Amino acid sequence: MSLTLIVVLVIVLALFFDFTNGFHDTANAMATPIATGALRPRPAVALAAVLNLVGAFLSTAVAQTISGGLIKGEGAHIAITPALVLAGLVGAITWNLLTWLWGVPSSSSHALFGGLIGATIVGTWDVGSIDYQVLLGKIVIPAVLSPIVAGLVAYSSTKLAYALTRRSDGRADGRSGFRFGQIFSSSLVALSHGTNDAQKTMGVITLLLISANLQPAGQTGPQWWVILVCAIAIATGTYTGGWRIIRTLGKGLTEVKPAQGFAAEASTAATILASSHLGFALSTTQVASGSVIGSGLGRRDGHVKWGTAGRIALGWLLTLPVAAIVGGVTASIARLGDIGLIADLVIAAVVIIVVFRIDARRRVTAEHMAPRAEAEVASATEALAFARTLTDTAAEGERP
Amino acid sequence: MIDWLSFVEVLVAAWLGATVVVGLFALGLRLLAVSGHVPFVPPVEFDEAITVLTPKQVKKETKRVRKAQERNPYSPGVRLIARVGAYALFTLSGLFVLYGIYLMVPYLHH
Numbered sequence: 001m002s003l004t005l006i007v008v009l010v011i012v013l014a015l016f017f018d019f020t021n022g023f024h025d026t027a028n029a030m031a032t033p034i035a036t037g038a039l040r041p042r043p044a045v046a047l048a049a050v051l052n053l054v055g056a057f058l059s060t061a062v063a064q065t066i067s068g069g070l071i072k073g074e075g076a077h078i079a080i081t082p083a084l085v086l087a088g089l090v091g092a093i094t095w096n097l098l099t100w101l102w103g104v105p106s107s108s109s110h111a112l113f114g115g116l117i118g119a120t121i122v123g124t125w126d127v128g129s130i131d132y133q134v135l136l137g138k139i140v141i142p143a144v145l146s147p148i149v150a151g152l153v154a155y156s157s158t159k160l161a162y163a164l165t166r167r168s169d170g171r172a173d174g175r176s177g178f179r180f181g182q183i184f185s186s187s188l189v190a191l192s193h194g195t196n197d198a199q200k201t202m203g204v205i206t207l208l209l210i211s212a213n214l215q216p217a218g219q220t221g222p223q224w225w226v227i228l229v230c231a232i233a234i235a236t237g238t239y240t241g242g243w244r245i246i247r248t249l250g251k252g253l254t255e256v257k258p259a260q261g262f263a264a265e266a267s268t269a270a271t272i273l274a275s276s277h278l279g280f281a282l283s284t285t286q287v288a289s290g291s292v293i294g295s296g297l298g299r300r301d302g303h304v305k306w307g308t309a310g311r312i313a314l315g316w317l318l319t320l321p322v323a324a325i326v327g328g329v330t331a332s333i334a335r336l337g338d339i340g341l342i343a344d345l346v347i348a349a350v351v352i353i354v355v356f357r358i359d360a361r362r363r364v365t366a367e368h369m370a371p372r373a374e375a376e377v378a379s380a381t382e383a384l385a386f387a388r389t390l391t392d393t394a395a396e397g398e399r400p
Numbered sequence: 401m402i403d404w405l406s407f408v409e410v411l412v413a414a415w416l417g418a419t420v421v422v423g424l425f426a427l428g429l430r431l432l433a434v435s436g437h438v439p440f441v442p443p444v445e446f447d448e449a450i451t452v453l454t455p456k457q458v459k460k461e462t463k464r465v466r467k468a469q470e471r472n473p474y475s476p477g478v479r480l481i482a483r484v485g486a487y488a489l490f491t492l493s494g495l496f497v498l499y500g501i502y503l504m505v506p507y508l509h510h
Contacts, residue, residue, distance in 0.1 A: 037443020037451040058505045137403065149411045156415065157422040164426035167433070171468045176461075177429045177439030181493075185421070188497055195504050251450050258441075263422050270417035273500050274410045 022237020055194015091327030147290025158298030254296030
């Protein structure tokens with residue numbers, strides 16, 4: 001297969017990943033305002049889409065961490081080839097689609113990093129091709145700490161919001177006014193998501209162009225057309241809306257009240273801003289989930305459904321390794337040459353079609369925002385069986 | 401090396417940012433309530449919304465808010481100051497959000 005064709009195919013796949021990143025992460029900004037009734041679902045996702053589009057143009061700092069950092073080597077000598085990027089993307093897309101189907105707010109960034117790491121290790125037969133210092137310091141440890149930081153911040157600001165508006169004389173406290181504030185705080189989260197997550201795909205495409213010698217190695221910033229197509233892909237994905245995950249975050253973890261939602265969104269935005277300012281490529285999803293849990297603990301009569309929280313945490317633990325394994329398997333297939341590459345593309349197509357067909361059978365849309373046990377989903381694969389236990393237990397957790 | 405200090409930095413910065421924005425907005429709401437203009441924003445309605453108030457609940461809450469406005473113990477002067485203060489705090493809180501956007505765009509501060 002000619003190099004140009006491979007590059008074109010990988011870019012298409014990368015943009016599809018960007019699209020899944022968008023609809024996987026709509027929930028980060030919009031689950032809480034939808035849950036409290038601050039915004040209607042459709043306008044909420046439209047707002048998030050526009051802000052993601054704008055955000056993608058605002059900064060390219062994160063993109064450069066990916067195109068020049070994680071994988072060792074310089075320019076044309078970089079340890080990754082277009083075929084390996086393709087394999088890594090198949091791993092990332094597979095895990096992102098499955099977790100979306102299960103309604104688990106898992107990290108799209110970790111799926112992407114996992115896929116690329118697995119593909120690079122298998123593709124080069126060299127465990128040393130990954131910079132583990134960067135992996136540990138910039139990805140793994142922030143992944144563990146960022147939801148805790150966000151949770152602590154959300155806990156304290158929820159307490160503060162309630163303390164400042166508490167009226168001992170029982171008069172109307174005006175807390176519903178936080179609904180108005182939520183429109184702005186969730187917008188800030190959506191904007192910061194655009195400046196963070198759209199960058200990751202831009203970084204991958206740039207990495208690809210460098211490894212294919214289509215972009216000079218010294219120039220690690222993304223080209224303008226890369227920024228444009230990535231921004232459009234993530235905005236389209238965001239507008240499509242990952243309703244399954246919105247439901248988990250907005251209702252599955254804890255009941256969200258306006259004051260709490262405002263505090264959670266402010267904490268999410270503050271944590272993302274503070275850490276991306278210091279160069280950590282953290283997961284927006286994990287921060288948002290941490291904030292929702294923290295704000296649930298911060299409200300006096302708030303309850304956190306730890307069963308769902310535990311399942312989400314399990315999803316986080318699995319994300320990087322599973323995406324890495326899938327990426328590794330597809331990379332070993334890609335080693336077979338052109339036939340291997342075609343086989344990888346077929347695998348990606350099959351995964352995408354199967355997941356969307358299962359989704360179509362039991363669709364969750366803007367009109368399905370109330371929680372419902374989805375146990376009647378027909379089981380076709382093992383994946384589905386797992387999904388079933390997941391929704392079953394989540395439903396059990398909701399009954400006191 | 402893993403830079404533990406910068407994690408502490410993130411925690412402190414995020415905590416300060418969120419505390420300031422949430423604190424200012426909450427204080428603003430409090431002052432608005434003192435001024436007699438208790439805000440009441442009912443949840444938007446859509447099919448199968450998670451938070452739903454029945455028309456009866458909305459009516460009850462509106463009545464409670466109106467009552468609070470009528471029986472306000474503060475003098476008109478205090479109420480006016482509280483109202484101006486409330487809007488000043490909302491503006492400040494909004495300015496902090498704008499500062500967040502400023503921080504997000506390297507083009508603006510580099």
